[in-house]
Amino acid sequence: AQSVSQHNHHVILSEAASLELGCNYSYGGTVNLFWYVQYPGQHLQLLLKYFSGDPLVKGIKGFEAEFIKSKFSFNLRKPSVQWSDTAEYFCAVFTGGGNKLTFGTGTQLKVEL
Amino acid sequence: DVKVTQSSRYLVKRTGEKVFLECVQDMDHENMFWYRQDPGLGLRLIYFSYDVKMKEKGDIPEGYSVSREKKERFSLILESASTNQTSMYLCASSFGTIQDTQYFGPGTRLLVL
Numbered sequence: 539a540q541s542v543s544q545h546n547h548h549v550i551l552s553e554a555a556s557l558e559l560g561c562n563y564s565y566g567g568t569v570n571l572f573w574y575v576q577y578p579g580q581h582l583q584l585l586l587k588y589f590s591g592d593p594l595v596k597g598i599k600g601f602e603a604e605f606i607k608s609k610f611s612f613n614l615r616k617p618s619v620q621w622s623d624t625a626e627y628f629c630a631v632f633t634g635g636g637n638k639l640t641f642g643t644g645t646q647l648k649v650e651l
Numbered sequence: 652d653v654k655v656t657q658s659s660r661y662l663v664k665r666t667g668e669k670v671f672l673e674c675v676q677d678m679d680h681e682n683m684f685w686y687r688q689d690p691g692l693g694l695r696l697i698y699f700s701y702d703v704k705m706k707e708k709g710d711i712p713e714g715y716s717v718s719r720e721k722k723e724r725f726s727l728i729l730e731s732a733s734t735n736q737t738s739m740y741l742c743a744s745s746f747g748t749i750q751d752t753q754y755f756g757p758g759t760r761l762l763v764l
Contacts, residue, residue, distance in 0.1 A: 547691070570750045581655075582694075582741065582755040589750075628693060632750040638709060639753065641686075643693040 540565045542631050544642035551619050551649050559614040559645050561603075561629030570632040571612040572639070573603055577625045585627070588612065599623070624649045654678070655756035657742050663762045670729040672759050674742030682749055683725035685709075685717060688739040688758070700725055701749060732763045 543562045551557060563569065573585040586597025593605040603614045612629060629642040658673035674683065682701050686694040686709075696709030698717040706717050714736060718726045725744075729736055739760050743753040 542693075544693075572752075574755075581757055582743075584752050587752060630694075634750075637707075637749060638696055638699065639684075639750070640696075640710075641694040643691055 540631065540633050540640050542629055542640050542642040544627075544629055544645050546645045547643070548646045549648070551647070553621055553649055553651055554618050555649075557614070557616040557619045557623070557647070559627055559629075559647070561612045561614065561642060563610050563612070563629075563631040563640075565610075565631065565633045568634060571603070571605060572630040572632070573597065573601070573612075573614050574628045574630060574641075575625050576628070577622075582628070585614070619647075619649050621649050621651055623647060655742055655744055655754050657740075657756040657759050659759050660757060661760050661762075663764065664729075664732050665764055666733060668729075668732050668763075670732050670761065670763075672727040672729075672740055672742075672761070674725045674727070674744075674756055675723055676725075676742075676744040676754070677723065678744065678746065678754075679722065680744035680746045680754075681722075682745040682747075682751075682753075683719065684743040684745075684753060685715075685725065685727045686741045686743065687711070688741055694741065697727065699749070732761075734763050737761060737763045 571588040575585045576582045684699040685697040700719045716728045742756040745751045745753045
């Protein structure tokens with residue numbers, strides 16, 4: 539069965555620090571990749587997605603992610619975080635074989651002033 | 652903007668009760684989903700539906716059933732609630748194919764006593 543791993547469960551950063559959240563998946567076929575974010579008290583919403591083409595994708599609020607097929611990874615990055623980036627971040631992978639979206643366990647990011 | 656609404660934000664039920672969670676989307680989306688969100692486990696798919704009266708089991712369908720009589724409404728039913736079904740329940744919808752971006756509702760936090 540496909541699985542999605544997010545190795546960092548809790549991350550604490552100071553404002554202006556750089557961010558990288560890891561995401562690895564276990565599936566050898568074609569995948570669609572997503573990062574969703576849940577800000578405190580808000581709905582889960584899409585941050586960015588990769589379906590095909592340029593493996594470096596840009597999302598909202600200055601976030602980007604790079605798909606590295608050989609490493610089965612889709613890590614999320616931001617060069618300089620802000621206090622308002624405090625949220626829970628979920629990586630998700632869709633595979634045709636499973637015909638469903640599989641989420642990682644999430645990473646709680648806290649950005650301190 | 653896509654709007655996905657859920658009938659209750661908070662719900663308290665007793666063991667053995669039949670529980671109905673309702674979800675409505677206003678964007679004529681074909682696909683609707685029910686997830687439960689638990690700390691450290693991320694989101695897990697319970698059921699999804701790609702058309703009216705159609706349903707597919709997700710990863711954890713045991714103890715749940717669903718109903719989709721109208722395109723805009725997808726109901727999750729706990730036939731006999733148990734304490735291990737205490738959780739946050741999230742509804743989502745998507746347009747077109749199953750792998751497209753999902754739009755989430757605010758969630759229903761269910762406590763089963």
